[in-house]
Amino acid sequence: xxxxxxxxxxxxxxxxxxxxxxxxxxxxxxxxxxxxxxxxxxxxxxxxxxxxxxxxxxxxxxxxxxxxxxxxxxxxxxxxxxxxxxxxxxxxxxxxxxxxxxxxxxxxxxxxxxxxxxxxxxxxxxxxxxxxxxxxxxxxxxxxxxxxxxxxxxxxxxxxxxxxxxxxxxxxxxxxxxxxxxxxxxxxxxxxxxxxxxxxxxxxxxxxxxxxxxxxxxxxxxxxxxxxxxxxxxxxxxxxxxxxxxxxxxxxxxxxxxxxxxxxxxxxxxxxxxxxxxxxxxxxxxxxxxxxxxxxxxxxxxxxxxxxxxxxxxxxxxxxxxxxxxxxxxxxxxxxxxxxxxxxxxxxxxxxxxxxxxxxxxxxxxxxxxxxxxxxxxxxxxxxxxxxxxxxxxxxxxxxxxxxxxxxxxxxxxxxxxxxxxxxxxxxxxxxxxxxxxxxxxxxxxxxxxxxxxxxxxxxxxxxxxxxxxxxxxxxx
Amino acid sequence: xxxxxxxxxxxxxxxxxxxxxxxxxxxxxxxxxxxxxxxxxxxxxxxxxxxxxxxxxxxxxxxxxxxxxxxxxxxxxxxxxxxxxxxxxxxxxxxxxxxxxxxxxxxxxxxxxxxxxxxxxxxxxxxxxxxxxxxxxxxxxxxxxxxxxxxxxxxxxxxxxxxxxxxxxxxxxxxxxxxxxxxxxxxxxxxxxxxxxxxxxxxxxxxxxxxxxxxxxxxxxxxxxxxxxxxxxxxxxxxxxxxxxxxxxxxxxxxxxxxxxxxxxxxxxxxxxxxxxxxxxxxxxxxxxxxxxxxxxxxxxxxxxxxxxxxxxxxxxxxxxxxxxxxxxxxxxxx
Numbered sequence: 001x002x003x004x005x006x007x008x009x010x011x012x013x014x015x016x017x018x019x020x021x022x023x024x025x026x027x028x029x030x031x032x033x034x035x036x037x038x039x040x041x042x043x044x045x046x047x048x049x050x051x052x053x054x055x056x057x058x059x060x061x062x063x064x065x066x067x068x069x070x071x072x073x074x075x076x077x078x079x080x081x082x083x084x085x086x087x088x089x090x091x092x093x094x095x096x097x098x099x100x101x102x103x104x105x106x107x108x109x110x111x112x113x114x115x116x117x118x119x120x121x122x123x124x125x126x127x128x129x130x131x132x133x134x135x136x137x138x139x140x141x142x143x144x145x146x147x148x149x150x151x152x153x154x155x156x157x158x159x160x161x162x163x164x165x166x167x168x169x170x171x172x173x174x175x176x177x178x179x180x181x182x183x184x185x186x187x188x189x190x191x192x193x194x195x196x197x198x199x200x201x202x203x204x205x206x207x208x209x210x211x212x213x214x215x216x217x218x219x220x221x222x223x224x225x226x227x228x229x230x231x232x233x234x235x236x237x238x239x240x241x242x243x244x245x246x247x248x249x250x251x252x253x254x255x256x257x258x259x260x261x262x263x264x265x266x267x268x269x270x271x272x273x274x275x276x277x278x279x280x281x282x283x284x285x286x287x288x289x290x291x292x293x294x295x296x297x298x299x300x301x302x303x304x305x306x307x308x309x310x311x312x313x314x315x316x317x318x319x320x321x322x323x324x325x326x327x328x329x330x331x332x333x334x335x336x337x338x339x340x341x342x343x344x345x346x347x348x349x350x351x352x353x354x355x356x357x358x359x360x361x362x363x364x365x366x367x368x369x370x371x372x373x374x375x376x377x378x379x380x381x382x383x384x385x386x387x388x389x390x391x392x393x394x395x396x397x398x399x400x401x402x403x404x405x406x407x408x409x410x411x412x413x414x415x416x417x418x419x420x421x422x423x424x425x426x427x428x429x430x431x432x433x434x435x436x437x438x439x440x441x442x443x444x445x446x447x448x449x450x451x452x453x454x455x456x457x458x459x460x461x462x463x464x465x466x467x468x469x470x471x472x473x474x475x476x477x
Numbered sequence: 478x479x480x481x482x483x484x485x486x487x488x489x490x491x492x493x494x495x496x497x498x499x500x501x502x503x504x505x506x507x508x509x510x511x512x513x514x515x516x517x518x519x520x521x522x523x524x525x526x527x528x529x530x531x532x533x534x535x536x537x538x539x540x541x542x543x544x545x546x547x548x549x550x551x552x553x554x555x556x557x558x559x560x561x562x563x564x565x566x567x568x569x570x571x572x573x574x575x576x577x578x579x580x581x582x583x584x585x586x587x588x589x590x591x592x593x594x595x596x597x598x599x600x601x602x603x604x605x606x607x608x609x610x611x612x613x614x615x616x617x618x619x620x621x622x623x624x625x626x627x628x629x630x631x632x633x634x635x636x637x638x639x640x641x642x643x644x645x646x647x648x649x650x651x652x653x654x655x656x657x658x659x660x661x662x663x664x665x666x667x668x669x670x671x672x673x674x675x676x677x678x679x680x681x682x683x684x685x686x687x688x689x690x691x692x693x694x695x696x697x698x699x700x701x702x703x704x705x706x707x708x709x710x711x712x713x714x715x716x717x718x719x720x721x722x723x724x725x726x727x728x729x730x731x732x733x734x735x736x737x738x739x740x741x742x743x744x745x746x747x748x749x750x751x752x753x754x755x756x757x758x759x760x761x762x763x764x765x766x767x768x769x770x771x772x773x774x775x776x777x778x779x780x781x782x783x784x785x786x787x788x789x790x791x792x793x794x795x796x797x798x799x800x801x802x803x804x805x806x807x808x809x810x811x812x
Contacts, residue, residue: 040587046596046624047654055653056660056691115808118801120772189623244627389482396489399574403496410503419504427495461734471801 005379013377015369018388022358022379023397023462030404036241038304038312038411049181053087058188060088061180061258062161067093067171071100075109077171080212082137086180091150092157093171097126097147105141110134117141117472123269131160131472141176145473150254151270151277158269160472161261166279170255174212174307182304183258186297194369196259196285198252199304200236202415203229205312214307215265217415219424222312226428227436229310233405237412244300248286250331252298254278256306263288276327276335283335283347290344298359303413317444325447326454328360363444395433402429446457498590503812525550528569529562541574548575552600556631567602577599583609588618595621599628614640614650626650630658635665640666642666642673646684659688667692672702679709686712690719698725705731705747710740717743721750729756736762736778745774752781760786764793769802 053056061220063081067074074093081091095103106112112132115337119128126148134140143160145153152378165187167180179199185193205220220226243249252259264270270277282298289296311317332339332355339356341348348359376382406425409415416422526532539547548570555566570576579601582594595613598606605621606628613625614637626644629637638659645655659666666688673685686704689697695721704716705728717735720728733745733756748766751759763785766778779802782790787810793799794807 023579039589043592043620046592046620046627051627052653055532055657057656113812115812116801116804117808118776118805120774131721133812188653191652192648263507383479386479386482389479389486392484393482393489396486396493400489400493400496403500407496407500407503409498414507419508422500422504425636426500456503471804 005381007374008372008379009381012369012382015365018357018365018369019394019397021392023401024387025354025358026238026397026401029238030401030408031063032245033241033408034404035237036245037237037302037408041412044108044303047185049085049178049185050130050314052181052185052188053085055087055188056279058184059165059191060163061165061167061184062157062163063089063091063156063167063169063259064157064161064179064334064403065091065169066094066096066150066157067084067098067102068096068147068150068153069098069100069102069173070096071102071105074102075105075174076212077174078106078110078140080174081169082140083177083212084175084180085177086184088163089180090141090162091137092141092160094143094145094153094154094157094160096149103132103142103144105410107132109141110118110142111136112142115472116474117143117160119472120159120265122265123159125152125156128156128472130474136335140427149272151272151274154189154277155269155272158261158264164261165184165258166261166264167256167258169306169443170308172309173201173255174209174214175256176214176305176307176324179256179306180258181306183256183301186299186301187258187260190297193295194299195263195289196249196252196257196282196298197301198240198249198257199301199306200240201253201255201306201308203232203310204307205310207307209307218362219419219421220310223428224314224317225310225312226424230402230405230425230428230432234401236300236409237405238401240300241302243351244298244348246350248346249298250283250286250347250351250355251279251298252282252300255308255450256304259280259285263282271334274327274330275323275333279327280331280334283331283352285337286347287335287338287344290347292358305415314439318446321440321443322450323446325360325363325444325451329447329451332356332360361383363441364448366375366441367445398433398437399429404431514546517543518550521550523545525554528566529558530555532565536687544573547577548573548597548601552597555600555602561600567604571602571603572607576603576606580606581725582610583809586618588621590618592624593617595619595628597626597640599624599631602632604632604634607632607636611637611640614644619649621652621655622650626654626658630661633662633665635662638662638666638669642669642681642684642688645688646678646680656688660691662678663692667697671697671700672682674704679712682707682708683715686719687715689798690715693719693723695723695725695727698727699722701725702728702731705735714740714743714746717746717750721746721753724753724755726754726756729754729758732756733759733762736766741771741774744770745777745800748774748777749782752784753783757785760789764803767802767806768798775800775802776805779803782806783810 012206070454078091078093093106112134114130115133117131128144129144129146132142141160143156145156158166169175183197183199203220203225204214205222205225206218207214208216219229240249267288271280274280285298311320338344338348339352377384377387491549528551537599553564555563564732579594579597582590585591595610598610610625610629613621616622626641629641641655641659644650645652645659650794670688673681674689676682686701701716701720704712707713717732720732732750733746736744739745744766748763753762763778763782767775767782770778783806795804
């Protein structure tokens with residue numbers, strides 16, 4: 001009994017230390033983010049977007065859009081992508097074996113005609129059924145293929161792309177007109193060094209959207225979606241800015257990321273064996289480049305915006321978070337050799353250990369650690385004053401971090417113009433620690449079960465052959 | 478331990494309150510600032526426009542903050558105007574405190590202030606700012622160097638041609654910015670670029686040859702033809718691209734020969750350039766390249782054929798062994 005008691009006390013003490021460490025990291029990142037955002041905003045003042053637009057050396061970009069059953073929104077999305085302000089870009093939509101009318105809608109809207117397109121075969125994909133080009137927009141291509149998943153569709157798009165940089169975009173996301181210019185800026189300025197960049201993802205629920213453009217930024221009516229607005233502020237304005245500063249950014253959101261195509265091909269493209277293909281690709285790029293001692297940077301850029309719809313029901317949100325957690329687990333497992341390995345610099349010594357301890361194992365510790373502290377208190381070894389004090393401190397830290405993220409947003413981009421909406425966000429930052437955070441931890445915890453069931457999927461990375469060329473067949477009819 | 482928790486709670490509570498107050502304060506001050514800027518913009522915009530358009534405008538007495546705002550508005554216009562209007566802007570700023578403040582700020586200890594000053598001086602259009610700006614091309618801060626390069630280009634300060642090209646090839650200023658700045662200098666930079674095209678340094682030659690392609694003229698064809706035979710593949714590729722950009726038929730023979738280059742990206746650029754030049758004598762070699770070369774080089778050859786001889790392309794694409802690139806180019810011709 002005494003051993004059990006000692007163990008419980010030790011674990012509870014460990015939980016306390018864990019919370020302290022986690023919040024210290026967050027606070028440190030808040031400081032870094034503040035400094036970097038201020039610097040970024042000042043630099044933006046004397047580096048206008050028009051200059052990038054007008055530069056003859058701005059590299060052309062292939063925008064890749066994997067689409068599965070996107071019939072209701074695909075035409076609007078493609079229109080907005082064609083209207084992006086960028087000197088030269090093409091849009092490649094990959095219909096990943098949709099069961100709805102995705103291709104038919106595109107055909108009708110853009111006057112598509114079949115062509116025999118030369119495709120690279122460096123990245124294996126499910127069979128291609130045909131390729132179409134638009135008569136009205138010669139920079140719009142549609143690749144129709146059998147279903148193989150999002151990563152497979154992205155690989156097919158990379159194979160079909162023409163330009164040296166590829167920008168992966170979710171089919172239901174909306175990019176602002178200048179987003180591509182802005183996300184490409186670090187690459188344009190240092191093309192030899194910067195190999196990938198990602199922009200900020202913001203929540204479009206509640207906003208007024210017309211013709212594929214966000215006209216008026218508003219908070220979602222749904223409380224669940226509003227809580228996610230705060231989460232996204234923290235994740236992007238604090239987390240990603242901080243990791244980017246250390247050149248140890250592990251995630252470029254699949255909704256909006258720009259990559260050097262040749263490098264994506266060299267490392268074997270998107271992995272088809274994980275649900276976190278966006279994160280896995282970024283970690284693989286880091287590993288590849290660090291193992292070769294190459295000078296490179298993978299950067300987060302805070303001002304190019306990609307608007308996306310957040311889940312508004314518990315069921316949808318639960319599924320999304322389980323999927324994210326599973327993707328995280330799969331990536332960390334696949335790249336476990338990096339954890340704690342000094343050879344990989346900040347990636348091995350800081351980012352991967354952080355994501356392992358605080359992001360991946362976080363739900364376990366939150367769900368088991370907190371009850372253990374209660375047990376410790378019930379056993380009489382912990383004073384009730386301490387217990388209350390601990391929870392008050394934990395809550396205040398959560399509030400402080402959310403307020404810091406809000407302040408950063410207010411100081412930098414100020415997308416929410418209404419004071420009432422900011423007041424609402426402040427209110428949510430006070431209550432999100434009372435239930436929502438624990439609920440998310442529970443959903444993420446459930447992903448462990450998914451991971452255990454799907455363990456046979458955790459294969460090693462495949463080796464790819466040299467590039468060859470094939471031709472897309474003409475579609476039947 | 479309890480004491481530590483208590484202190485932590487107090488500190489966090491105090492910090493949260495400070496953040497909250499900062500949020501409210503920021504909201505209020507920004508809203509006030511926005512209203513004031515809107516009011517100033519509406520009031521001073523006609524004056525700014527008049528100053529840009531007309532020599533005989535009498536400037537009313539304005540308080541220093543309004544003068545600074547007026548300078549900002551005029552500075553914005555200066556990016557969109559040229560010729561006499563820009564000269565008027567320069568004349569206006571030459572005697573202002575705003576101009577003198579910005580020149581002095583080039584030596585500020587804060588890097589962001591130096592960068593802002595360098596940028597604003599470009600908007601103020603006074604060529605007198607050229608020499609102190611050239612000095613800033615050696616600034617320790619990258620943002621300052623970049624802002625300086627932009628402004629030197631915008632001022633059209635010919636004397637900056639050499640340091641700007643050096644900044645471009647040595648990478649001390651981001652390529653896109655330095656490239657643009659050199660192009661903004663226009664013909665003034667050409668003599669220096671021509672000299673650099675014969676430099677011993679491969680990177681310098683490559684940079685110069687590329688820039689000549691953007692700002693040169695027919696007289697540069699000989700220089701570029703010679704560069705297509707350069708020992709450096711980078712120089713050969715950029716020279717080929719430049720010949721294509723200048724659409725110089727004089728370089729067609731050298732470009733056709735470059736289709737046999739051992740480096741694929743030289744073949745790629747040569748094929749593209751031949752398409753731009755419209756060299757019919759190269760079609761057989763281009764057909765071979767379109768069928769058998771590496772992906773990008775083959776595609777460039779097929780596209781060149783569609784520009785030079787669409788009929789021939791359509792026929793060749795239907796012959797056995799035509800390959801996917803000829804098929805694609807032919808199908809795109811039909812679309």
